[in-house]
Amino acid sequence: MNDLEKIIREHQGTFDDFEPSESHFENFKQKLICKKNRRLPNFLKVAVIITFVLLSGLTGYQIRKIQTHEIGLGNVSPEYREVELFYTSNINSQINMIRKLGDFSNIAQQQILSEELNDMDMRYSQLKKELQLHPDDDRIIEAMIEYYQVKTSVLNKIIEQLYQIRKQTKSNLNVSV
Incomplete structure (x- = not known):
């Protein structure tokens, strides 16, 4: 340098x-x-x-x-997938039957029914989240199956009541004629 x-x-x-x-x-x-x-x-x-x-x-x-992908009952095993498919198709057909049978001209009745169904669905969503966190917990799986059973039972009772109302209105029409 x-x-x-x-x-x-x-x-x-x-x-x-x-x-x-x-x-x-x-x-x-x-x-x-x-x-x-x-x-x-x-x-x-x-x-x-x-x-x-x-x-x-x-x-x-x-x-x-x-990350927020929810797993359902059908993701646990093929048997549970069949159970879930059975109940969901049954529930969908019951809801369609209620829509056909029910005369929901009273908006309040329609709103009460939809709020109750939404409340039940929110509870099921919570069960899905719990299942995602604990996929091997049998209590959650049983609670999900019980949810389906309760929902079909409630929908069956609504359908029975709608049939009774329909019978009464028909008999009232026959008596008045």
Whole structure:
């Protein structure tokens, strides 16, 4: 390193004599202008940022969706899948029958029925969450089966009452004729 410093000090005059030519500064200025033109326009930057935000949001949504995936009774075993399928199809047919039989011109009656069914469904959702945390707990599985049994029993009682109401209205119509 000392040799290099020594050479530079000895030849300092030759280094200081030379100035760059006028065209050198012009060429340098042109290169700077060309580099400025290569920059992305602002709207492209905004588009890239928006795309990044959307993709990261979608990725986060997918991850959250995977994490909150609820397991049901059918995910425990094939036998329970059959039980769940039996009860859900039975419940759906009972609800359809109630809709056919019931004259829900009274909005309050319809609202009470839907609130009760929603309340039962919320309890079942809680059981699903517990099953997700403890998939091997037989008490939760039994509670889920009991939920289905209670719901079908309640729906059967509603159907029976609707049949009785229908019978009474028919007999009242026959008596009045």
